[in-house]
Amino acid sequence: MSDLGKIAGRVITDVLEKMAFMFADAAESPLELTEPERAMAAQLEFKGPLRGTIRVAASDDLCRLLACNILGVEPDQVSDTLAEDALKEFLNVVSGEFIEALAENRPLYELAVPTAFEMSADAWRALAANKAAVGFLVEDAPLLVFVEVSE
Numbered sequence: 001m002s003d004l005g006k007i008a009g010r011v012i013t014d015v016l017e018k019m020a021f022m023f024a025d026a027a028e029s030p031l032e033l034t035e036p037e038r039a040m041a042a043q044l045e046f047k048g049p050l051r052g053t054i055r056v057a058a059s060d061d062l063c064r065l066l067a068c069n070i071l072g073v074e075p076d077q078v079s080d081t082l083a084e085d086a087l088k089e090f091l092n093v094v095s096g097e098f099i100e101a102l103a104e105n106r107p108l109y110e111l112a113v114p115t116a117f118e119m120s121a122d123a124w125r126a127l128a129a130n131k132a133a134v135g136f137l138v139e140d141a142p143l144l145v146f147v148e149v150s151e
Contacts, residue, residue: 004102004132004149005132005147007101007102007147008134008147009026010101011097011098011101012134012143012145013026013136015093015094019070019090020065020070020090021069023138024137024138025137026134026136027135027137030127030128030133031129033128033137033142033144034142035121035142036058036059036061036142037059038059039057039058039124040117041056041057041058041119041127042114042116043091043116044091044095044111044112044113045111046099046110047110048108048109048110049107049109049151050149051151052150053146053148054094054095054146054147055127055145055147056090056094056145062138062141062142062143063083063087064078066086066090067086070086070090084116088115088116092114102149124144127146128144132146133145134146
């Protein structure tokens, strides 16, 4: 696992525990995770002394569970929009923590507004096969994280 992957892994587990009261187990390889029937992804770009992209992809079930845990709502109250919003908010917090860990004492960074989209099975497999991707099992649901950084 790359240094970026290690930072991302630490941030993901910390944010899930503190924000959503959930626990993540790192996968040996993202390819070993079961491909979800339906998945969503959220992406955020940042710029400053370093520039990059952070993307998270999760099963629909995990997005809905995030919404329940973050917002304190019952499962039958979670719409597709609410599940998408929960994934974007999770990404927002992960991105802030990740950049703080990466940037140390460097100047401020500008974060874009996260975007979310439904993810096809082919897109899930391509992301899982990417060498920069890190996989997690969260409450028996798959989660992929991809970080790309350049100067």
